[in-house]
Amino acid sequence: MTSYSSHHSPVETGQNAWLSINSFPYKSKFLDKNTTCDWLILGGGFAGLSAAYRLQQLRPKDKVVLIDALKIGEGSAGQNSGFMIDLPHNISASGNYTASLEKDKKTIELHRHAMQFAKDIAEECGVSKEDFLRIGKINGAATPSSISWNDQYQKQLQDLSEDHQVFDRKEMKELTGSEFYESGLFTPGTVLFHPSNYVRNIATKLREYCEIFDNTPATSINSQNNSWLVQTPKASISSANIIFAINGHIQNFGFYKNRLIHLFTFAAVTKKFSSDQLSGQDQWGITPANPVGTTVRKIKDGDGFRLLVRNQWQCHQSMQINQSILEAKEQRLRQSFEIRFPIFKQLPFEFTWGGKVCLSMNNVPAFGELDRGLYSACCSNGLGSINGTLAGKFIIDKLCQSNDQTYLSFENADKPTLLPPNFLTQIGANLNIKTKEWRAGREL
Ligand SMILES: Cc1cc2nc3c(=O)[nH]c(=O)nc-3n(C[C@H](O)[C@H](O)[C@H](O)COP(=O)(O)OP(=O)(O)OC[C@H]3O[C@@H](n4cnc5c(N)ncnc54)[C@H](O)[C@@H]3O)c2cc1C
Structure with missing residues (x-):
């Protein structure tokens, strides 16, 4: 008998603001009876929900069960900054420029494939327009090095x-x-x-087709x-096919040992303020021109507004x-917030999480x-909103021999490379991040 076991369940730290802002009324369900199915999906983030949706399209008669260790929406898919970006952040310009452009075109095609799929899911599952806004984003620059970064990006x-x-x-x-x-x-x-709201809406609608269990x-x-x-x-679940859509947690089952890097990033959201306290447009998103800078x-x-800041990485x-x-990360988030919005020195964060x-x-x-x-x-x-969505869709396209062959880009990709032992990977990654964050200066 082959056996794989996990002794670690995901643990989240801090308070995720999205669960309290205009939140979708989601009813969780817990598995307490043994069951069987054709497909069992582990994980209810972008990857798991996309896999379930794709199965609904390609295998409408199969029995599908999806389980998540947390309540749907509490994991990374429900706690990120909410940018679904069609363009790669770093357009590659090293080496052969023409080859780089070709590579970038392929990446953009893939990102747009994911976004079209996500848009179809959002529409079919009734995600509201306010929860899925195609309003673009700005790469913000505050220092000469970031301005030249943007200049180069613009040329590309x-x-x-x-x-x-x-x-x-x-x-x-x-x-x-x-x-x-x-x-x-x-x-x-x-x-x-x-x-x-995006993941909870989808999970709620998908319950018409498959069983979804939280916690x-x-x-x-x-x-x-x-x-x-x-x-x-x-309870236990018997299934011929199991899809692991649990991102880095797959390592807990002994797969991809020493091949995955686990980073944390940190976010905070302010208390609500009114429109007369800050000029400008109602909603916007800024990613930093320097990739290690601050997203805002x-x-x-409702009738007010909040600001979200996200920065810092730690392995x-x-x-x-x-x-x-x-x-400690909250203190740095606060500094980054106050240099951008000195008028809000008195406006506290209401939520902070990693x-x-x-x-x-x-x-x-x-x-x-x-x-x-x-x-x-x-x-x-x-x-993850792009690559998780693609991974979930593509694994089902592969297994159901879909006519859509876009999945071959994932199928033919190399395997994640072997890393040094964990403690060395962690030290190396953190040194690298610290150096980049230090160089980013005011952009952080
Ligand atoms: C603060 C922050 C900001 C971010 N901003 C962005 C952004 O703007 N845009 C973007 O695209 N990405 C962003 N990300 C990254 C993005 O959230 C992740 O890459 C994405 O959630 C990964 O999706 P996934 O479906 O692969 O995995 P996850 O969303 O992590 O889903 C995996 C699920 O598996 C579950 N699970 C784990 N172990 C088990 C088990 N044993 N049994 C059952 N279930 C299990 C977990 O509970 C989890 O819900 C951000 C991340 C953070 C933390």
Whole structure:
């Protein structure tokens, strides 16, 4: 008998604002009776829900069960900054420039494939327009190095014939109400979404087709005849096919050992303020021109507004952090917030949290067959709303022999490369991040 077991369940740190802002009324359900199915999906983030949706399209008669260790929306998919970005953050310009542009075109095609799929899901599952806004984003720059970063990015956008617009200091102030930014590079394709409402809406609608259970972690998986028996705290599930859509947590089951990097990033959301307290547009999103800088988003909340800031990265191969780390990160978030919005020195944060992303050194997914009937759609390399969505869709396209062959880009990708032992990976990654954050200066 083959057996895989996990002794760690995901633990989240801090308070995720999205669960309290305009939140969708989601009813959780817990598995307490043994069951069987054709497909069992582990994980209810972007990857797991996309896999379930794709099965509904390709195998409408099959019985599908999805379980998540947390309540849907409490994991990373429900706690991110909500940027679904069509363009790669770093357009590659090293080496052969023409080859780089070709690579970028392929990446953009894939991102747009994910966004079209996500848009179809959002429409069919009744995600409201306010929770899925295609209003673009701005790469904000406040320092000379970031301005030159944006200049280079703009040149590449021109070569790729991608729509964009440059904003000067005055236009950035008019848009954001902040005097911090010297310039900005606007691209129209990004969707700003409400992370927890997006996943909870989809899960609620998908319940018409499949069973979804919250707070139901898979703890062990044992082979039996031609299928697998998955143990959860109160009941077991028997299934011939199991899709791992649990991002970095797949390592807890012994897969991709020493091949995945686990980073935390941190976010805070202010208390509500009124429209007369900050000029500018009602909703906007800024990603930093320097990738290690600070993401900022203005969110509408009823008759008022809030600001979200996200920054700092830290590698923890244990996939866990404690409250004191979060407190230290909150101080830095506060500094970053106050240099952008000095008028809000008295406006406190209401929510602060830290969450996980999973990367591979060679920027590839952990995708494909793990054992007979066990499949991985994991490692979304930071941009989970895109790569998680693709991984979930593609694994089903592969297994159901879909006519849509786009999945071959994941199927033919290399495997995540082997890393040094965990403690060395962690030290190396954190040194690298610290150096980059120090160099980012005011952009952080
Ligand atoms: C603060 C922050 C900001 C971010 N901003 C963005 C952004 O703007 N845009 C973007 O694209 N990405 C962003 N990300 C990254 C993004 O959230 C992740 O990459 C994405 O959530 C990964 O999607 P996923 O479906 O692969 O995995 P997850 O969303 O992590 O879903 C996996 C699920 O598996 C469940 N699980 C784990 N173990 C088990 C088990 N044993 N049994 C059952 N279930 C299990 C977990 O509870 C979890 O819900 C951000 C992340 C953070 C933390």
